[in-house]
Amino acid sequence: MHRYIFRRLLLxxxxxxxVTFIIFTMMYFTPGDPARIMLGETAPExxxxxxREELGLDDPFLIQFGRYVKNAVIHQDIGRxxxxxxxxxxxxxxxFPATLKLAALGVLVSVAIGIPTGIISATKQYSIFDNVAxxxxxxxxxxxxxxxxxxxxxxxxxxxxxxxxxxxSTPMHWVLPxxxxxxxxxxxxxxxxxxxxxEVIRQDYIRTARAKGQVESKIINQHALKNxxxxxxxxxxxxxxxLLGGAILTETIFAIPGVGRLMVEAVLRxxxxxxxxxxxxxxxTFSIVNLCVxxxxxxxxxxxxxxxx
Amino acid sequence: xxxxxxxxxxxxSQVASNGTKKKRGPWREVWRRMKKNKAAMVGLxxxxxxxxxxxxxxxxxxxxxxxxxxxxxxxxxxxxxxLGTDNFGRDIFSRIIYGSRISLQVGFIAVxxxxxxxxxxxxxxxxxxxxxxxxxxxxxxILLAIPGILLAxxxxxxxxxxxxxxxxxxxxxxxxxxxRIVRASxxxxxxxxxxxxxxxxxxxxxxxxxxxxxxxxxxxxxxQATLGVANAILSAAGLSFLGLGxxxxxxxWGAMLSNARHYLRDYPHIATFPGLAIxxxxxxxxxxxxxxxxxxxxxxxx
Numbered sequence: 170m171h172r173y174i175f176r177r178l179l180l181x182x183x184x185x186x187x188v189t190f191i192i193f194t195m196m197y198f199t200p201g202d203p204a205r206i207m208l209g210e211t212a213p214e215x216x217x218x219x220x221r222e223e224l225g226l227d228d229p230f231l232i233q234f235g236r237y238v239k240n241a242v243i244h245q246d247i248g249r250x251x252x253x254x255x256x257x258x259x260x261x262x263x264x265f266p267a268t269l270k271l272a273a274l275g276v277l278v279s280v281a282i283g284i285p286t287g288i289i290s291a292t293k294q295y296s297i298f299d300n301v302a303x304x305x306x307x308x309x310x311x312x313x314x315x316x317x318x319x320x321x322x323x324x325x326x327x328x329x330x331x332x333x334x335x336x337x338s339t340p341m342h343w344v345l346p347x348x349x350x351x352x353x354x355x356x357x358x359x360x361x362x363x364x365x366x367x368e369v370i371r372q373d374y375i376r377t378a379r380a381k382g383q384v385e386s387k388i389i390n391q392h393a394l395k396n397x398x399x400x401x402x403x404x405x406x407x408x409x410x411x412l413l414g415g416a417i418l419t420e421t422i423f424a425i426p427g428v429g430r431l432m433v434e435a436v437l438r439x440x441x442x443x444x445x446x447x448x449x450x451x452x453x454t455f456s457i458v459n460l461c462v463x464x465x466x467x468x469x470x471x472x473x474x475x476x477x478x
Numbered sequence: 479x480x481x482x483x484x485x486x487x488x489x490x491s492q493v494a495s496n497g498t499k500k501k502r503g504p505w506r507e508v509w510r511r512m513k514k515n516k517a518a519m520v521g522l523x524x525x526x527x528x529x530x531x532x533x534x535x536x537x538x539x540x541x542x543x544x545x546x547x548x549x550x551x552x553x554x555x556x557x558x559x560x561l562g563t564d565n566f567g568r569d570i571f572s573r574i575i576y577g578s579r580i581s582l583q584v585g586f587i588a589v590x591x592x593x594x595x596x597x598x599x600x601x602x603x604x605x606x607x608x609x610x611x612x613x614x615x616x617x618x619x620i621l622l623a624i625p626g627i628l629l630a631x632x633x634x635x636x637x638x639x640x641x642x643x644x645x646x647x648x649x650x651x652x653x654x655x656x657x658r659i660v661r662a663s664x665x666x667x668x669x670x671x672x673x674x675x676x677x678x679x680x681x682x683x684x685x686x687x688x689x690x691x692x693x694x695x696x697x698x699x700x701x702q703a704t705l706g707v708a709n710a711i712l713s714a715a716g717l718s719f720l721g722l723g724x725x726x727x728x729x730x731w732g733a734m735l736s737n738a739r740h741y742l743r744d745y746p747h748i749a750t751f752p753g754l755a756i757x758x759x760x761x762x763x764x765x766x767x768x769x770x771x772x773x774x775x776x777x778x779x780x
Contacts, residue, residue: 187620195636311761313712315719316735316753323746414625418716422739432628433720436635444635452624 257446268427278351287362309356406462518769524762539572591649596656604664663695
């Protein structure tokens, strides 16, 4: 098991190098001179040339890439913002907790509602509950979350006045954003739990449990659930990654100062180091979350654990 | 194997296999199963209406998409303007109808880019295997490490906003899923006897891949593409909502929503209808995709 974790961590290195390479290449080939952007249109040419030399912008591509990686690994430095001139890492880390909190709340919403709904739907297949839940789940995956955010804001904060419409200081502020970001994931988790549960409760060992007279609730909770939740874990893990990316839209609607908003503002100002830094940061987090999910998998499913030797 | 079995059970199909009676083609069989699935037919109907409204937008829309009338601005739905007007006095219904052209275009072209590039990479990786497979799939892993919408945003940041760049960005963002699906089905087909037979009669790799492997792995690709169009439309609308995608006055649904945000409190109808248009479209595509998956799933074949 330790060897497996170690190997997976090692595999993370080339993937991260690859992501960095893609991001750096994109930045490198974007039209426009970074030195000119940093100093402004009116700066004298001599200053621009000096800054270009200082930043090493005239060096060959591979040398610049090597320097970028070296600085990233040794000094945790992935450049400076073109507009604020502050280090990208600092800008992102101050904003990251809000994004992480939003994504985590989204996952919480999706798990807290999705899993119980999926289980009830599966155990009462084709009942009214099941049909309604499945239609709602389909609507949930079809609804663009930015529109849903606007509509919930309209109903629950403008008309009913139950929740504040933007900001992030109190727990009440997080309710609407969490529901907005979690809805689509909740729908996916519901569908996954239902189909996985349906598959499990048709298996022989469940029939055996029924035959020996076990109470239905025990069959579901003790026998079926454990096995049915294994594929759900993967889906939840993947959703967490998507939510980190998808937080951009929710942050924009509810004016939450996360990495997503920072990136959108950076794209509009053509502040590339921030954009690429944000992508890199989220890609690293996403990969680590995926790794954690795979490890968790082994803990819940001994069959998988035995393969990891 | 299955032919022999059905022939012995059902004399009619024996006649069919001899060619004396017209045999049902595989696609007719899929269609027959699809027709039984009401949800899938609803999805198909929604998509057909959408396609028709995109084709005949000039005829259906009562006003031009950029026709402004400041006297009529911010009207709620009425007999003159079915879904009301926006802050420039533009008819929302007409803009939604014209917007279907943009959304379908983005959906199909982005999926086209992803399916062709991803499919080719997946087919090469699966067919040749070995080092080539390893290199291609590790590159796909790298792309997979970046959530799709972020990759799209990074690409738009590099190329600049606009319809064409959004299609490229969304397309590239969804390459990995096609590469994986095609690779998986190529792997399952590669060693089958009919491929060996094709090789024995002297077919080259290109012919084997295009004539034998791809047609046989179409089912998962079609399902993925249908759901992929939905995702592409959603991503493009999201990018435009953020102001990074298709720019006004082009009537893109996400861009319309972005503009409507400023009037949400007093004129919620401006935000309601473009969002509903996106939702119904995605709903239709999801129903159709699910229906196609059920109809194409060989495990359900009788």
